Amino acid sequence: MPSEVEKDAITGTxxxxxxWDGIKELNTPLPKWWxxxxxxxxxxxxxxFVFYPAIPWVNGFTRGVxxxxxxxxxDRQLAEVREFRGELLTRIExxxxxxxxxxxxxxxxAVRGGGRAAFAENCAxxxxxxxxxxxxxxxxxxxxxxxxxxxxxxxxxTLLYGIRSDHPQTRFGIMxxxxxxGILTREEITDIAxxxxxxxxxxxxxxxxxxxxxxxxxxxLCVTCHGENAEGNxxxxxxxxxxxxxxxxGTVAEITAQVHNPQYGVMPAWIDRLDDATIKMVSVYxxxxxxxx
Ligand code: HEC
Ligand code: HEC
Numbered sequence: 277m278p279s280e281v282e283k284d285a286i287t288g289t290x291x292x293x294x295x296w297d298g299i300k301e302l303n304t305p306l307p308k309w310w311x312x313x314x315x316x317x318x319x320x321x322x323x324x325f326v327f328y329p330a331i332p333w334v335n336g337f338t339r340g341v342x343x344x345x346x347x348x349x350x351d352r353q354l355a356e357v358r359e360f361r362g363e364l365l366t367r368i369e370x371x372x373x374x375x376x377x378x379x380x381x382x383x384x385x386a387v388r389g390g391g392r393a394a395f396a397e398n399c400a401x402x403x404x405x406x407x408x409x410x411x412x413x414x415x416x417x418x419x420x421x422x423x424x425x426x427x428x429x430x431x432x433x434t435l436l437y438g439i440r441s442d443h444p445q446t447r448f449g450i451m452x453x454x455x456x457x458g459i460l461t462r463e464e465i466t467d468i469a470x471x472x473x474x475x476x477x478x479x480x481x482x483x484x485x486x487x488x489x490x491x492x493x494x495x496x497l498c499v500t501c502h503g504e505n506a507e508g509n510x511x512x513x514x515x516x517x518x519x520x521x522x523x524x525x526g527t528v529a530e531i532t533a534q535v536h537n538p539q540y541g542v543m544p545a546w547i548d549r550l551d552d553a554t555i556k557m558v559s560v561y562x563x564x565x566x567x568x569x
Contacts, residue, residue, distance in 0.1 A: 391561025455536030
């Protein structure tokens, strides 16, 4: 132990007196700013001990004078969210579809809150996530083509009662099985199929298409339901045939098959499966996918 403090010759700083192999340790003081920051954190931590839960105890911990608890805090926040949701749901139950659409807060909640989730759960298996549709008769809901109408009220009615569902108020529409029931010959049906293809593209057989056009327009045939310009009819559920959007395919063979022996799409009624607020929110969500009228 050196009795008196030794000073380093070069820096003039005191040494600690420790020495290894001729190298002496300088006793450089801690920077002032560093010390003050440390004192400040000590004072802060004392405050923390007093106000918040901090020190483990025999059974439990000191609760702090604020009695703060993250779990209680989370519970409180969740309760607030639930109350807010409940309030919005009650307002949606009481509002008409048009009122929901005009109220920014309700619209946002219907689309992004309830509607999207309910769609993903109940509708996406058939209509695809985001309503893109699927092959085999599941229409896209995000486009402008509507078989049964694309206003909010149309969509709501489609959801409530379904299409060819077991509900008595279901939407319903059929077309004759022209081939199976012997109404038209195979040649006539092929001619009509060529005409239908020509409505939205090139046909390989213009003569057949011309013969098909005449048959199509015959008052007792296709024109009745699908319209003079093949624009479709939302009251009968007859889709447009000239828009290149197909439930069952747009080749001559696929159209021939449909006219020979039609397939029909079935959608369940949701009135007994989902509550009214949810059906409204899903309707608003579908309407907002982009094709709503
Ligand atoms: C089991 C499959 C299935 C489920 C589940 C289903 N749909 Fe459908 N949906 C269909 C089919 C098939 C059609 C086409 C019916 C037809 O050919 O007219 C359809 C048609 C529709 C239409 C009419 C489209 C138009 O162009 O007019 C809407 C709107 C619709 N669905 C919305 C929904 C919503 C919203 C849900 C969820 C609550 C849902 N669907 C669940 C099968 C389904
Ligand atoms: C009584 C009304 C009615 C008549 C008449 C009718 N259709 Fe249809 N047609 C429908 C309905 C309803 C559907 C929709 C089936 C579905 O949604 O699943 C349909 C569907 C179709 C489809 C399928 C469209 C697609 O997107 O895949 C084709 C093609 C078609 N009809 C062609 C014809 C042709 C051609 C004729 C005349 C020979 C005809 N239809 C006569 C009601 C009719």
